[in-house]
Amino acid sequence: MRALTVKYPWSAAIAHGEKRIENRSKPMPVAHIGSTILIHAGAAEDENALPRDMVRQWPQxxxxxxxVATLAxxxxxxxPLCCAPWGFPDTFHWELEDVRPLRHPIRPVRGQLGLWxxxxxxxxxxxxxxxxxRTSA
Structure with a gap:
């Protein structure tokens, strides 16, 4: 299985918020369309990404x-800019579906660039x- 490393708070916005677009400089590898991936919160924080009051509602x-998510x-x-408010101009928008946060994040895990x-x-x-x-539901 592959994972995608995303800086905090973007990783939290995917796992616990409504962010379903991940901005990347390259297109998604066609072979991975429809595949299940893991969302990895990287080591770095994008400190100016989102308003602090929004970020405080999500785990850090x-x-x-x-x-866990599906690369749709x-x-x-x-x-004009599509996928607002999450899509950025001049990027590829990777669309995520069926995002399911893990109750207990798995750590420590070292990330990498791209899908790894x-x-x-x-x-x-x-x-x-x-x-x-699944068994407790």
């Missing part, structure tokens, strides 16, 4: 797997949590 996690599709930003392969032990920890949530 770094170097952690925080959610992608498109190049259209003018999740180590087996991390994937097993995520799967245990998903299975536990």
């Amino acid at each position: 996690h770094f170097r952690a797997i925080v959610a 599709r992608f498109h190049q930003a259209a003018k 392969t999740v180590p087996d032990d991390v994937l097993a920890a995520v799967q245990r949590q998903i299975d536990l949530e």
